[in-house]
Amino acid sequence: MAEKVEIPVQKWSGRVREVTFGATKDEGGSRSRTVTVGGEATLPFLHFEGEIPHPPRVAIEIQDKKPEEWSPLLIKVWEEVIDDPAAWAKRAEERGADLILLRLSLDDAQGEENTPEKAKSAVRKVLSATSLPLLVFGPGQVDKDNELLVAVAEEAAGERVVLGVCEEKNYRTIVAAALAHGHLVDSRTPMDVNLAKQLIILIHDMGLPLDRILMDPSTGALGYGIEYGYSVMERLRLAALQGDTMTQQPILVTPGEEAWRAKEAKVGEGVPEAWGDWEERAIMWETMTSTALIEAGADVVVMRHPESVRLVKEAIDKLWMKEG
Amino acid sequence: MALTGLDIYKLLPKTNCKECGYPTCLAFAMKLAAKQAELAACPYVTEEAKTQLAAAAAPPIRLVTIGAGERKVEVGNETVLFRHDKTFFHPPGLMVRVKDTQPMDMIEKRAREVADYFVEYVGLELRFDGLAVENASGEASVFASAVERVKEMGLPLILISSDPGAMEAALAKSVKPLIYAADEGNWETMSELAKSHQAPLAVRASGLEPLVELVEKVRGAGVEDLVLDPGCRGLNDCLVTFTHIRRLALQKNFRPLGFPLIAFPGEGASSPEEEAILAGQHIAKYAGFVVVDNFDPALAYPLLTLRQNIYTDPREPIQVTPGIYEFGKPAPDSPLLITTNFSITYFSVANEVEGSGIPSWLLVADSEGMSVLTGWAAGKFDADKIAKTVKTTGIEEKVSHRKLTIPGAVAVLSGELEDELPGWEILVGPREAVDLPAYLKIWKP
Amino acid sequence: MSRYIATRGIRGANRIVKEAEDLFEKALAEHGPDTKVAFPNTGYYLPVILGITGTEVERLGDLKPVLEHARSLLHPVPEDRLWTPYLGEALDCGIATLLAEEVIMGIRFIYGEQPERLPGFRLAGGTFTSPDEAEEGGVEGRLNGPIDDIQLRSWGIQLVDGRMPGFAAIIGAAKSNEVAVKIVRELQMRNILVFLCGNVNGRSIIHQLTEEGVELGYDTYTVPFGTDTISAIYAAGFATRAALTFGGKKGGQTREIFLYNKFRVFAFGLALGEVDDLKYATAGGVISYGFPVIADTVIPEILPTGVTQYEHVISMPFDDIEGKDDLERATRLVQRCIEVRGVKVKIAEIPIPIPYGSAFEGERVKRADMRIEFGGKYSRAFEYLRMRDLDEVEDGKIEIVGPGFEDVEEGGYMDLGIVVEVAGRKMQEDFEPVLERQIHYFINGASGVQHIGQRDIAWIRVSKSAAEKGLTLRHFGDILYARFHSDFEAIVDKVQVTIYTDPEKMKEWLEVARAAYDVRNKRLVEMTDESVDAFYSCTLCQSFAPNHVCVVSPERLGLCGAYNWLDCKASHQINPTGPNQPVPKGEPLDSDKGYWQGPIDFVYEHSNHTVEKVSMYSIMEDPMTACGCFECIAMVIPEANGIMVVSREDPSMTPAGMTFSTLAGMAGGGLQTPGVMGVGKYYLASKKFIRPDGGFKRVVWMSSFLKESMAEELKAVAEREGDPDLIDRIADERNVTTVEELVAWLEEHDHPALKMPPIL
Numbered sequence A: 001m002a003e004k005v006e007i008p009v010q011k012w013s014g015r016v017r018e019v020t021f022g023a024t025k026d027e028g029g030s031r032s033r034t035v036t037v038g039g040e041a042t043l044p045f046l047h048f049e050g051e052i053p054h055p056p057r058v059a060i061e062i063q064d065k066k067p068e069e070w071s072p073l074l075i076k077v078w079e080e081v082i083d084d085p086a087a088w089a090k091r092a093e094e095r096g097a098d099l100i101l102l103r104l105s106l107d108d109a110q111g112e113e114n115t116p117e118k119a120k121s122a123v124r125k126v127l128s129a130t131s132l133p134l135l136v137f138g139p140g141q142v143d144k145d146n147e148l149l150v151a152v153a154e155e156a157a158g159e160r161v162v163l164g165v166c167e168e169k170n171y172r173t174i175v176a177a178a179l180a181h182g183h184l185v186d187s188r189t190p191m192d193v194n195l196a197k198q199l200i201i202l203i204h205d206m207g208l209p210l211d212r213i214l215m216d217p218s219t220g221a222l223g224y225g226i227e228y229g230y231s232v233m234e235r236l237r238l239a240a241l242q243g244d245t246m247t248q249q250p251i252l253v254t255p256g257e258e259a260w261r262a263k264e265a266k267v268g269e270g271v272p273e274a275w276g277d278w279e280e281r282a283i284m285w286e287t288m289t290s291t292a293l294i295e296a297g298a299d300v301v302v303m304r305h306p307e308s309v310r311l312v313k314e315a316i317d318k319l320w321m322k323e324g
Numbered sequence B: 001m002a003l004t005g006l007d008i009y010k011l012l013p014k015t016n017c018k019e020c021g022y023p024t025c026l027a028f029a030m031k032l033a034a035k036q037a038e039l040a041a042c043p044y045v046t047e048e049a050k051t052q053l054a055a056a057a058a059p060p061i062r063l064v065t066i067g068a069g070e071r072k073v074e075v076g077n078e079t080v081l082f083r084h085d086k087t088f089f090h091p092p093g094l095m096v097r098v099k100d101t102q103p104m105d106m107i108e109k110r111a112r113e114v115a116d117y118f119v120e121y122v123g124l125e126l127r128f129d130g131l132a133v134e135n136a137s138g139e140a141s142v143f144a145s146a147v148e149r150v151k152e153m154g155l156p157l158i159l160i161s162s163d164p165g166a167m168e169a170a171l172a173k174s175v176k177p178l179i180y181a182a183d184e185g186n187w188e189t190m191s192e193l194a195k196s197h198q199a200p201l202a203v204r205a206s207g208l209e210p211l212v213e214l215v216e217k218v219r220g221a222g223v224e225d226l227v228l229d230p231g232c233r234g235l236n237d238c239l240v241t242f243t244h245i246r247r248l249a250l251q252k253n254f255r256p257l258g259f260p261l262i263a264f265p266g267e268g269a270s271s272p273e274e275e276a277i278l279a280g281q282h283i284a285k286y287a288g289f290v291v292v293d294n295f296d297p298a299l300a301y302p303l304l305t306l307r308q309n310i311y312t313d314p315r316e317p318i319q320v321t322p323g324i325y326e327f328g329k330p331a332p333d334s335p336l337l338i339t340t341n342f343s344i345t346y347f348s349v350a351n352e353v354e355g356s357g358i359p360s361w362l363l364v365a366d367s368e369g370m371s372v373l374t375g376w377a378a379g380k381f382d383a384d385k386i387a388k389t390v391k392t393t394g395i396e397e398k399v400s401h402r403k404l405t406i407p408g409a410v411a412v413l414s415g416e417l418e419d420e421l422p423g424w425e426i427l428v429g430p431r432e433a434v435d436l437p438a439y440l441k442i443w444k445p
Numbered sequence C: 001m002s003r004y005i006a007t008r009g010i011r012g013a014n015r016i017v018k019e020a021e022d023l024f025e026k027a028l029a030e031h032g033p034d035t036k037v038a039f040p041n042t043g044y045y046l047p048v049i050l051g052i053t054g055t056e057v058e059r060l061g062d063l064k065p066v067l068e069h070a071r072s073l074l075h076p077v078p079e080d081r082l083w084t085p086y087l088g089e090a091l092d093c094g095i096a097t098l099l100a101e102e103v104i105m106g107i108r109f110i111y112g113e114q115p116e117r118l119p120g121f122r123l124a125g126g127t128f129t130s131p132d133e134a135e136e137g138g139v140e141g142r143l144n145g146p147i148d149d150i151q152l153r154s155w156g157i158q159l160v161d162g163r164m165p166g167f168a169a170i171i172g173a174a175k176s177n178e179v180a181v182k183i184v185r186e187l188q189m190r191n192i193l194v195f196l197c198g199n200v201n202g203r204s205i206i207h208q209l210t211e212e213g214v215e216l217g218y219d220t221y222t223v224p225f226g227t228d229t230i231s232a233i234y235a236a237g238f239a240t241r242a243a244l245t246f247g248g249k250k251g252g253q254t255r256e257i258f259l260y261n262k263f264r265v266f267a268f269g270l271a272l273g274e275v276d277d278l279k280y281a282t283a284g285g286v287i288s289y290g291f292p293v294i295a296d297t298v299i300p301e302i303l304p305t306g307v308t309q310y311e312h313v314i315s316m317p318f319d320d321i322e323g324k325d326d327l328e329r330a331t332r333l334v335q336r337c338i339e340v341r342g343v344k345v346k347i348a349e350i351p352i353p354i355p356y357g358s359a360f361e362g363e364r365v366k367r368a369d370m371r372i373e374f375g376g377k378y379s380r381a382f383e384y385l386r387m388r389d390l391d392e393v394e395d396g397k398i399e400i401v402g403p404g405f406e407d408v409e410e411g412g413y414m415d416l417g418i419v420v421e422v423a424g425r426k427m428q429e430d431f432e433p434v435l436e437r438q439i440h441y442f443i444n445g446a447s448g449v450q451h452i453g454q455r456d457i458a459w460i461r462v463s464k465s466a467a468e469k470g471l472t473l474r475h476f477g478d479i480l481y482a483r484f485h486s487d488f489e490a491i492v493d494k495v496q497v498t499i500y501t502d503p504e505k506m507k508e509w510l511e512v513a514r515a516a517y518d519v520r521n522k523r524l525v526e527m528t529d530e531s532v533d534a535f536y537s538c539t540l541c542q543s544f545a546p547n548h549v550c551v552v553s554p555e556r557l558g559l560c561g562a563y564n565w566l567d568c569k570a571s572h573q574i575n576p577t578g579p580n581q582p583v584p585k586g587e588p589l590d591s592d593k594g595y596w597q598g599p600i601d602f603v604y605e606h607s608n609h610t611v612e613k614v615s616m617y618s619i620m621e622d623p624m625t626a627c628g629c630f631e632c633i634a635m636v637i638p639e640a641n642g643i644m645v646v647s648r649e650d651p652s653m654t655p656a657g658m659t660f661s662t663l664a665g666m667a668g669g670g671l672q673t674p675g676v677m678g679v680g681k682y683y684l685a686s687k688k689f690i691r692p693d694g695g696f697k698r699v700v701w702m703s704s705f706l707k708e709s710m711a712e713e714l715k716a717v718a719e720r721e722g723d724p725d726l727i728d729r730i731a732d733e734r735n736v737t738t739v740e741e742l743v744a745w746l747e748e749h750d751h752p753a754l755k756m757p758p759i760l
Helices: A072-077 A085-094 A116-129 A142-155 A172-181 A193-205 A226-241 A255-261 A278-296 A306-320 B005-011 B025-033 B047-057 B104-116 B140-151 B164-171 B187-197 B208-220 B235-251 B272-284 B297-310 B343-356 B372-377 B383-392 B408-420 B433-442 C003-031 C047-053 C060-073 C087-110 C131-135 C149-161 C177-189 C205-211 C229-246 C254-264 C277-288 C326-341 C429-436 C438-444 C464-468 C473-487 C503-526 C565-574 C597-606 C660-667 C681-685 C704-709 C711-720 C739-748
Strands: A018-021 A035-038 A057-063 A099-103 A134-137 A162-166 A184-188 A213-216 A300-303 B064-066 B073-075 B093-099 B119-121 B124-126 B130-134 B157-160 B178-182 B201-204 B226-229 B289-292 B323-327 B336-340 B360-365 B403-406 B425-428 C117-122 C140-142 C167-172 C193-197 C222-226 C267-272 C293-295 C313-315 C370-374 C381-387 C398-401 C416-423 C449-452 C459-463 C494-500 C534-538 C550-552 C582-584 C588-590 C632-637 C642-647 C676-679 C699-702
Touching: A057 A085, A057 A306, A072 A278, A085 A099, A085 A116, A099 A116, A116 A134, A116 A142, A142 A162, A142 A172, A142 C149, A162 A172, A162 A213, A172 A184, A172 C149, A172 C229, A184 A193, A193 A213, A193 A226, A226 A278, A226 B297, A255 A278, A255 A300, A278 A300, A278 A306, A278 B272, A278 B297, A300 A306, A306 B235, A306 B272, B005 B025, B005 B047, B093 B104, B093 B297, B104 B130, B104 B140, B119 B297, B124 B297, B130 B140, B140 B157, B140 B164, B157 B164, B164 B187, B178 B187, B178 B226, B187 B201, B187 B208, B201 B208, B208 B226, B208 B235, B235 B272, B272 B289, B272 B297, B323 B343, B336 B343, B336 B372, B336 B383, B343 B360, B343 B433, B360 B383, B372 B408, B383 B403, B383 B408, B403 B408, B408 B425, C003 C060, C003 C087, C003 C277, C047 C060, C047 C087, C047 C229, C047 C254, C060 C087, C087 C229, C087 C277, C117 C205, C149 C229, C167 C177, C167 C229, C167 C277, C177 C193, C177 C205, C177 C267, C177 C326, C193 C205, C193 C229, C205 C222, C222 C229, C229 C254, C229 C267, C229 C277, C267 C277, C267 C326, C277 C293, C293 C326, C370 C464, C381 C429, C381 C503, C398 C473, C416 C429, C416 C473, C416 C503, C429 C438, C429 C503, C429 C565, C438 C449, C438 C473, C459 C464, C473 C494, C494 C503, C534 C565, C534 C597, C550 C597, C582 C597, C588 C597, C632 C660, C642 C660, C642 C704, C660 C676, C676 C681, C681 C704, C681 C711, C699 C704, C699 C739, C704 C711
Parallel strands: A057 A099, A057 A300, A099 A134, A134 A162, A162 A184, A184 A213, B093 B130, B093 B289, B130 B157, B157 B178, B178 B201, B201 B226, B336 B360, B336 B403, B403 B425, C167 C193, C167 C267, C193 C222, C267 C293, C293 C313, C381 C416, C398 C494, C642 C699
Antiparallel strands: A018 A035, B064 B073, B119 B124, B323 B360, C117 C140, C370 C459, C416 C494, C449 C459, C534 C550, C534 C582, C632 C642, C632 C676
């Protein structure tokens, strides 16, 4: 007689917080609908074990000017809209984005310094062109980030935009701007559980409610340290489910940026033949980086190529199906 | 509760005979406690001790080997659900399926392609592990000759047929392949074949309860080297089912499911891309063998890389081969940087240097896999080591200048280094790799 | 609470509530209850009233219940012979005062009397510079009145993110125009926002500053509210709106709004000149926000803390302030204000003539390039840091006692003593050595300066090029002042540096310093696990050993050797959310074996529920886990009935049949492995070293590196154990590399472990 199989079901004491992006007209914004992530009471896609109220979401990253340093493949695929953030946002929505991430650049297309006025106008244009919730990331330089994001926060008041990125060395101004105008922030730390937790605490200490903070533990791309990001995310999610309150934030990661920085995605010539077709490889590089991270617990993945987005969204749909 | 190394030691002969391959009985005991060794390695252990240790000492997932020689594949013996809990030990075998309905030349060509394919990654050669040959024709002789054709590649094989007769014909032509598969209808004959050919046997059933039942039967027939196919095929289905099995094996020590799993992502996918995505999931979530139908370098490379990354031991970060790395086509007057061979350190530096578009030389010192600060603190990335790297790599012949940029975090080494490297000027670079492009832009020979 | 203050405040409150009521009745009669009441360009109704009562005042009629509430808060003026604690009454009256003041201002807007007119005055940026206001000629001749919402958010962000340390509400008039200007400049210099209001006998600081041509307005971070005391209400309004906007508080959450301001808005009131009843009453309201009040006249002080973070009311009679002239007195007054509120000052740039940064930390100054050296072969140098009381340290004072090095010949040397005195509310004597060790890094950061050693073996060289660029001894002071402030702002409020080159003084202070070093050494030795209530965790290494938690106690330092208990404690103060957290010992379960409930719970929680029980001392039973950074590995050798200790410097084979690096795989990774343990090498000398397993006498083998590098400490241990030759009985890799050899050696050398009870 065979042994009876008792399916092990873990009892988790904690669950991830829900975070809602965007605000509709009734809520003081102008989005046609909001997007909520988080709320998981078990590990990714293990529906049998606990509630998972929302699937992971895909944000498409666009920039306020043509990003010359991007891979030629990306520039080609967005060619028609790449000079106009509004058109780009619209196209991204058509190509399946759940969220739009607008990255502000250091200089504008004419090579002149980006200014709060220009940033505001870019944000305004994108908000009018798409009805999806928005994330706005600064160019990544402390002073510039603060200058631009404070202005953006004001311009987008009421829209529940995600401002990013908050890092340990620079988060206070961004958090203050989020506080002042009702936005969310992205809390980014370099692939370490405790640092991730610590920055959440620091941001929360400034008075920002936890349901307005996304945890961005950062990641490497496939072949470039993904295993660290992957494991840190698994650990963070386990800690959250075990009841560690400061890790119970939905996780946002940027596999698109990471994958497209890799030579495998960026470069088509002078590479080994074993790497295969450039475009196919590049898309798979981004896709597989993203799906691995989604299975490790990512709630939002920020991506760049529409074809990878299609593949990832299809995978999410199939993972989301409760087949048993 | 699990036994500690000391508990186990008390039950061992305490003779330090070293026949188990470990220097002392205590060392062996510690390995047993960590489930990284098998009690059978000790020739002198008493029966009494054996009974006491059986539960503690047997790995919860059996190690299964297919093929022989250099390219044999070992899977199983995993001890954790999450790689961060310790590590994943045996990367799943990645196999490419061919069918005996294809023209023999095509089969051979594909087999050759798989056998020859490798891709370099941080000094490693990543490869697929073997082939799965399916008896789609239903003809035993066709199957056997297909196996014969691919055999000469020397790759481990999975033989796919539910017809014991065909299987027997093919088994004669191969070395310790995986027999796929015993099912409700054929398990008795398949078990006999597995025993007589000393080949591991896959057991296939739909659902866990039927699978367990079948496994018990097959084990009862005397076959212990098993691989399981619980019949799931889709993304969610496989994630859930494989998680159940891994948890049962590890957390409940449920022996009937303590075997490696086999997956066929192509059967659950609607495109080659989706197959790759699903194969990626199997790598991370618990498969022992992954049999793919599409073989394309553009899909193979990311898959192999993912497997390499997931199966990297998080306790011992992978190291990059020390030496000179070139970015862009560096000239003798291009900037020269140095960093450590901890992979993540190397990658962050390499990424930024690459991204900067400025041709540069990068020296990678052998810090035994430590990051810059850890390496410095542990004396593995000190002035002495850096100086040695400069002198032994031959970089002095490649650059015309004598300016070495060290990471900002070890600025403190600059003085000592100038003593160690007379004639060199030591420049202090940024602390963070992300600031390298800006630094390289203003660098002057 | 001073009865005097309470009496006057309560009197002032009664009067202002009456005044408000009268004005309200008049306005009601003249304009009717439906007349709109609002502060222009703000969206918080009347903010103080909204915050305290939750009432959304939109029309004149809405003010009635507010005034009734204010009246209900009033208390009678205490009679002369009555002695009760007055704080509660005074605070209530303060609240009533604020409500009444805001009512008055609201009504004044109806009458067009706000913002206050001041003929000829021109704002340097303000609420009423908007184009629509300009049409009415409102730009000229009016003060600012309430701060508009746009400015509130813009400054609010800076207050919240810390760029702006806080705000000062100045009320009254300074001793002279000169002093007024100086006070405002001192505040501006520190990026502190300044609100101006009130008067003394009709003269306001606003008059004083305007007369001196000081531009007032948003552009200059100085906002003139009005020349009467009532306009101070705009400061309270600003604070309330900050709590509503940035703190997410709602109207009516009075306590939360006050607490938000107490802990997050670093503001204070500065009363210049005579303090009348209304000012006392207003101060009573301001204190509720957690803002202390400092007066430059003689008034009773309220020192005990409670409502505010530190003192409530401070009196600093202007003419009694030490200082060579009024300007210096003004500076001191401002410094005191900052101290009382606990405002942290940031120093952006170190004022020295040479580049500075960690990139220069490792520079060498070769003898040939050397301008001068202190310490080393030919001279002596020491550095000493001590903590003092807050009033004993003058922040920013840098003094050189003795000659500079200008007259020393090139390549020469001289004696040098650096004495740093720090004060801070959170500073503790225990942190002195932790901070003192930083001097090395701080000085080293200067380009062209080399620093080696510490304490009285410090050795500093200055290069010719640094000297040519103008580096002097004073700059060492500048560096230390700036770095201690910026790196240790959590524990250091004031820093003063004295540099001694005068031979006599230098010698004198060297003796003081040496005595202190001695005391510290002893203190560290005397500190026991029994003498403290809490240990400290270190989870710094969880990035690669996720389930590992170090528990550091006075008698067991971190296994990496880098963190002792004091280091962890200081690190926790500096970075309260960081990797070093206090671990209260809690219930002692078996303190001999090192079991306390506190560490057990803490480790269980922070090892992600993998390590269920941990002993602080034992290697055999529930030993502490290790990351991988250990200085040494201890492992039991059952055959020898003892343990061996191998150091990471030792690559040779050990009697366990494994080298350090093989053993490391077993000991590390956060796994609990009885019989194997990673330790810091100084734990070997601790009385608690594997005490439950028999203590140091169990050590049968140790790397010769340890024997040599810790010779002195081990000698002391041997004596403590009552066997002065003990170390010689312990084998090392020079004579024993297998377990068989080990047992033979131990018998030959009569090692005590052989006679001890079985270790297994």
